[in-house]
Amino acid sequence: MKKTLIACAALLAAGCATSTADVPASTPADAFLASLADHCGKAYAGRITANQPASTTPDPFEGKALVMHVRGCDDPTREIRVPFHVGDDHSRTWVLTRTGSGLRLKHDHRHEDGSPDAVTMYGGDTAVAGTAQRQAFPVDAESIAMFRRGGLTASVTNTWAMELVPAETFVYELSRPNGRLFRVEFDLTTPVALPLAPWGSSEDG
Template sequence: MKKQLILLSTTLLFSLTAAANTVQDAPLVSITSHDNYFDNLRQHCGKAYEGKMTVDNPASGGFEGRLIMHVRNCTDSQLQIPFHVGNDHSRTWVITKTGSGLSLKHDHRLQDGSYDQSTMYGGHTIDAGFDTVQSFPADQYSKELFAKLGNPQSNTNIWQMYIYPDTFTYRLVREGREFRVDFDLTKPIALPPTPWGYKD
């Protein structure tokens, strides 16, 4: 009986391991609009562009200085795009193919490279979107983080990113709040410093 249990346990462990490896090795499934959007952004990999704030209502402050986006690191499933504000190199947008859509996360770091208390918030697509536009409503992790930090008004955040031939736009909207930065894709600029917490 004991030998049978050991054999059964070994067989079960082998099966679970094989299943996990199969899932891990499976191709990442996505739909055409998500793939096209991702590829439209990825074609700018290795380039940086300057932007300007076009909407900030109500005015929030904290975005003084030169605004630069840098499509810095790209794989088949993830794009890392630092957003530099003057000498503040704390922000990186992370867009990831999840197999059920696209995820946007805001990776915020302190100057020593450690994580800010407000970090990795963002959202996930809930529809097909378009080749040029995707929307990311706040996910559950973000809602709980905002509540913990005393910012429950951010629970209805929707982040939008537009990628057109001449312009990339980052936009945040919720009731009573809109923030937007437009970047000129026709004029690549010198690359900014490495964002905090990352390595070359």
């Protein structure tokens, strides 16, 4: 009887060891979302670190206060919403969503009355695993069709990326094969005053 109990205990121990080993490690997508979730409820100031080639028309970002606010965190393992404020323009919100294979980035654009812009909810899904500090989002087919309908043909080759060095910096990036590169870097070491709620939200900042 004693030998039987010992054998059963050994089998149980082996089973526990196996089940623990079978638990998948955190993926880069999960690690990236978790790092961003650490900043839920906080806002940070940014600065443009790349904007090339130089625009021949007035640039909507130059000379404006740039602030990101990590605020849509009801279920941060599934979705995080990050309004991107450009001066008094509160029309932009980045929406990061966990998918079955990685992350999805969409750009929610609103008018001041809260109605959606004609070009909104564009973006793409990650095509590779990326890392805990960088995720890239090639433009998806739905967004390409939207851009073409709106005459925004330059945007059909967009790739967006986000970088996050914990407790240091967050970067939003847009690039194109033709050499277009736009990067905004946010300082995560110093939270700033919370901005107004993004357009279309009934909540306070």
